[in-house]
Amino acid sequence: MNALTVRSRWMRLREHLSATGVPDYRFRQVVAAWRGSTAETFADIRALPPDLRSDLADRFGSRLHPLDEVAVQHDEHVEKVLFAAESGARIETVVSHYRAGWDSMCVSSQAGCGLGCTFCATGAVGLVRNLTADEITAQVMHPRWTRDGLPRPASVAFMGMGEALANPHVFDALTLLTDPAFAGLAARRVTVSTVGFAPNLARLVTEHPQVTVTLSVHSPFPEQRAALIPLERRYPLAENLAVLDRHVATSRRKVYLAYLLIAGVNDGEADLAALAGLVRQRSRPELFHVSVIRYNEAAGADPSYRAPTTRHVDGFVHGLRARGVHATRRRQLGTGIDAACGQLHARYLQPG
Numbered sequence: 389m390n391a392l393t394v395r396s397r398w399m400r401l402r403e404h405l406s407a408t409g410v411p412d413y414r415f416r417q418v419v420a421a422w423r424g425s426t427a428e429t430f431a432d433i434r435a436l437p438p439d440l441r442s443d444l445a446d447r448f449g450s451r452l453h454p455l456d457e458v459a460v461q462h463d464e465h466v467e468k469v470l471f472a473a474e475s476g477a478r479i480e481t482v483v484s485h486y487r488a489g490w491d492s493m494c495v496s497s498q499a500g501c502g503l504g505c506t507f508c509a510t511g512a513v514g515l516v517r518n519l520t521a522d523e524i525t526a527q528v529m530h531p532r533w534t535r536d537g538l539p540r541p542a543s544v545a546f547m548g549m550g551e552a553l554a555n556p557h558v559f560d561a562l563t564l565l566t567d568p569a570f571a572g573l574a575a576r577r578v579t580v581s582t583v584g585f586a587p588n589l590a591r592l593v594t595e596h597p598q599v600t601v602t603l604s605v606h607s608p609f610p611e612q613r614a615a616l617i618p619l620e621r622r623y624p625l626a627e628n629l630a631v632l633d634r635h636v637a638t639s640r641r642k643v644y645l646a647y648l649l650i651a652g653v654n655d656g657e658a659d660l661a662a663l664a665g666l667v668r669q670r671s672r673p674e675l676f677h678v679s680v681i682r683y684n685e686a687a688g689a690d691p692s693y694r695a696p697t698t699r700h701v702d703g704f705v706h707g708l709r710a711r712g713v714h715a716t717r718r719r720q721l722g723t724g725i726d727a728a729c730g731q732l733h734a735r736y737l738q739p740g
Contacts, residue, residue: 396521396560397448398570404447414440419570422452425531449474453526469532470734473499473523477516478734479549481527483541491541495527497558498550500736504618505583507606507648509733510549512688516736519550521560529571545579547602549732551619553585553592562596575599581646586623586631593635601635602644602679603628607654608662616654633671642675646718648729649704650683651696660704664711678715680705686730687737 402415417435421427429452430436430445455471458478462468467483477499484492501508502515528544544565546552558580565571565578575598582589583604593601605625607613614620632643647663649655667676683695696704701717708715718729 396564398522398564401444401448410440416569418444418452422529423571425529425534427452428531453530454520454522455479455526455530457530457532471527471530473519475517477519478736479519479523479527480732480734481548482732483533490543491539492543492545493528493541494545494547495524496548496550496732497524497546497552497555497561499734501550501554503551503554503583505730506616506690507650507683507686507693508730509686509688509737510730512686513549513733513736515550518555518557521557521564524558524561525564525571528565528573543577543579544573545581545602547579547581547729549734551583551585552580553582553588556588559591559595562599566596566599579644582628583617583619584623584625584628585619586627589628590631593631593639597635597639598641600641600644601632602646603632604646604648605663605666605678606646606648608659608666612654616648616650629666629670632676636670636672636675640672640675642677645676645678646681647678648681648683649696649701651694651700653693655696655700655704657707660707661711664708664713667708667713668711673712674714676714678708678713679718680708680715681718681729684729684731687733689730 401418405415414436418433421433427433429450430441431450433441454474457469458472459470460467465485469481470478471481472478479496479499481496482494496519498518499516500513501510503511505511528540533540546558552558562578565573566575575596579600579602580592581602581604592599604617606616610620610624613625635641636643645667663678667673667678670676680701682701683693685695705715705717
């Protein structure tokens with residue numbers, strides 16, 4: 389899909405400029421200002437004539453970015469920003485700074501989430517609403533990231549608030565983010581994580597085959613997985629894995645299976661053996677990589693859930709490798725500021 393067909397404000401803006409006889413290069417000037425974070429409003433785009441700046445502000449609102457920065461939290465390696473959309477909906481965006489010198493951004497696709505995963509703070513919020521393509525891309529392109537002259541994060545992951553593939557606007561956002569005429573990110577530097585929204589997973593690997601895919605597994609047993617991820621009852625893990633089997637066969641791209649390890653729930657020998665067997669059954673098992681995640685306490689999650697010991701997590705990873713499965717432990721950053729996997733809630737769950 390060409391970026392210019394994206395159903396967002398950018399399409400409407402281009403159509404308006406074309407209909408009023410404005411030369412095409414004016415549209416490119418607006419995009420350049422947005423991409424370069426040299427302007428926060430249409431009035432700031434000095435390359436445009438004053439009357440055009442005024443017209444665009446009247447028709448499309450004054451700001452280029454539809455998110456307001458509300459609050460920021462830091463720890464040693466992580467920066468978490470609370471944004472508010474013009475509707476008042478709140479979301480959180482996380483940037484992790486790695487010692488190797490590169491940064492990764494975790495963006496939200498929904499305010500809240502309606503899938504009710506029992507380990508996740510965002511799921512405890514419930515769905516407030518889907519984010520628009522403009523709100524998703526604004527998290528990446530917001531001028532706050534480059535005000536100090538720093539480069540944008542090297543990679544972007546749809547692992548923030550919400551189930552990305554439950555929001556149809558995510559496809560438009562991916563187009564905006566990866567098209568060279570817009571944000572220009574390399575598709576292979578973009579990851580979309582899903583708990584298993586199978587129809588849109590199939591659409592994702594068809595329309596954006598170079599985007600990296602992470603599928604949350606969390607249990608190899610259907611009933612146990614349904615207790616963790618209720619969507620299992622609608623779109624079983626087997627259906628999602630079949631989509632990924634076809635994808636890796638045609639694209640030869642590695643895919644990731646996330647496994648959230650919860651003490652006494654899904655961390656036993658039977659779980660380990662069944663998970664390894666599940667991977668070995670794949671059409672190209674060498675292209676499936678298990679990313680083991682230590683459970684983080686999360687507001688609104690099942691209070692009986694506990695984190696396993698670090699030693700047990702390492703032992704689980706070793707057990708997968710011993711069974712011929714590619715596996716690593718995912719490094720967790722930001723747990724102290726509720727910025728790690730499953731912890732985002734944008735203050736919806738705070739008392740009062």
